[in-house]
Amino acid sequence: MNPYPYGPQPGFSPYAPPAPPYPQQAAGAFYRDVGASAPLAPLGSGARMVHVVASAIGTLGFFGAVGCITAAIIVDPDRPDETLMVAGGIGIAVAVLLAYVQIFAGLFWLYRAWQWLPMEQRYTKHWKSMITPGQAAWMMLIPYFHYYWMFVVNCGLCDALDRMRVQYPTRTILQAPKQLAIGACIAQLVIPVPVGAIMWSLFMRRVERMTAEMSGA
DSSP, X not given: OOSOTTOOOTTOOTTSOOOOSSOOOOTTSSOOOTTSOOOOOOOOSHHHHHHHHHHHHHHHHHHHHHHHHHHHHHHOSSSOOHHHHHHHHHHHHHHHHHHHHXXXXXXXXXXXXXXXXXXXXXOOTTSXXXXXXXXXXXXXXXXXXXXXXXXXXXXXXXXXXXXXXTTSOOSSOOXXXXXXXXHHHHHHXXXXXXXXXXXXXXXXXXXXXXXXXXXXX
């Protein structure tokens, strides 16, 4: 029986090697080499600067308000000076407002820091699952739980940066500021103003410098 009742097909040779079942793609056309280091951009400092300015002005406003109220009471305990009392009240209101600005600037910085990490590095041994940037930030708003969570996410961030140094070596910073993160967390529990605010600013700055060196900036 003739296997080709309509004649041999054009370009067909019975002795040619079998063709691949699917068209071959050029190497690297759709997939990136997993061993290659993707370029990183340095972590921005805008949120940290807002945090620093808000904490500095808020701290000065708070102590200034306390000073005004104390002076008003000392001058005349029976009838405190109204001007000083009003100034003290305004100072406290400004300090409270700036405290919220400081908090949300810090949360936004934390969100950006975890967003900066590659997907495969968003984990820590102190938590049971991967941590998303949003989870790292908004879980800080849970009352009482945030005292534990701030240790988890800030120390976990440092652990991730140390792991990344294998692939993205740093020039001058030999280790992520984990001890500074622990100190800032403890200060936040004991003396949040002004010691805690100062230590958080230093921690943020160290992390930003480390990301800048990893990016080659």
